[in-house]
Amino acid sequence: MDIRRRQIGPSYSFARAYEILMPIVESAGFSKRRRELLGQAQGRVIEIGAGTGLNLPFYSRDVDLVLAEPNPEMVEILRPKVEERGAVLLESTVADVFSCDIEPRSFDFVVSTLVLCSVPDVRESLKTIAKLLAPGGRFLFIEHVVTPGGYEIVQRLANPIWKRLAGGCHLNRDILGDFDSSDMVVTDLLRFNFPLGRPLIPHGIMGIARLKSDFFG
Numbered sequence: 705m706d707i708r709r710r711q712i713g714p715s716y717s718f719a720r721a722y723e724i725l726m727p728i729v730e731s732a733g734f735s736k737r738r739r740e741l742l743g744q745a746q747g748r749v750i751e752i753g754a755g756t757g758l759n760l761p762f763y764s765r766d767v768d769l770v771l772a773e774p775n776p777e778m779v780e781i782l783r784p785k786v787e788e789r790g791a792v793l794l795e796s797t798v799a800d801v802f803s804c805d806i807e808p809r810s811f812d813f814v815v816s817t818l819v820l821c822s823v824p825d826v827r828e829s830l831k832t833i834a835k836l837l838a839p840g841g842r843f844l845f846i847e848h849v850v851t852p853g854g855y856e857i858v859q860r861l862a863n864p865i866w867k868r869l870a871g872g873c874h875l876n877r878d879i880l881g882d883f884d885s886s887d888m889v890v891t892d893l894l895r896f897n898f899p900l901g902r903p904l905i906p907h908g909i910m911g912i913a914r915l916k917s918d919f920f921g
């Protein structure tokens with residue numbers, strides 16, 4: 705799937721807009737969330753949908769890091785940062801969470817931040833993520849989610865135009881609910897107010913999920 709086709713016109717680049725606008729959200733408090741979560745990653749780690757590399761500064765230098773990013777315009781911004789950090793970069797269809805041909809059960813940690821809002825099918829993506837985890841491994845995630853009540857109406861109304869502007873991002877997904885039918889269980893969860901997110905993105909979730917088979921065999 706060509707992720708660029710979701711963009712609104714030949715001169716608009718979601719990747720460039722993201723690179724320009726996200727530093728404002730980061731300094732309003734989002735980078736603090738990234739630091740809290742990613743400081744826990746150890747060993748062999750794969751990040752799905754690494755985007756422009758905003759998580760890179762928060763990984764320990766000891767981490768053996770693989771980054772997967774299917775959008776070529778994101779990769780253009782990401783590549784020099786990856787070269788500086790020293791990590792493996794998977795791109796093109798190999799990096800798509802639906803077609804990635806990566807050895808199953810080979811990672812201690814899978815990371816994805818602000819990605820499940822954009823994938824065509826959250827449940828299928830969670831299946832792939834679970835397959836990548838070695839026994840005892842952990843999935844670290846941060847997402848924005850549906851906010852029931854008045855905000856949900858705003859999110860539903862804004863969704864069609866937002867999706868076109870923001871690389872296929874859905875404002876109103878119940879991502880936590882999708883874990884219920886996955887092979888993972890959420891063991892740690894923090895709900896937080898998304899910095900500068902109102903009224904479209906009021907709430908975020910951050911947490912850790914583990915394989916159900918680690919608990920139930």
Ligand SMILES: C[S@@+](CC[C@H](N)C(=O)[O-])C[C@H]1O[C@@H](n2cnc3c(N)ncnc32)[C@H](O)[C@@H]1O
Nearest residue numbers: 753754755758775778800801817818819822823
């Ligand atoms: C909003 S950006 C988030 C980037 C980065 N993870 C961050 O936290 O800043 C969403 C990212 O998800 C990626 N993405 C979208 N669909 C994907 C898919 N099917 N497989 C893997 N990554 C995908 C996009 O290419 C983009 O880099």
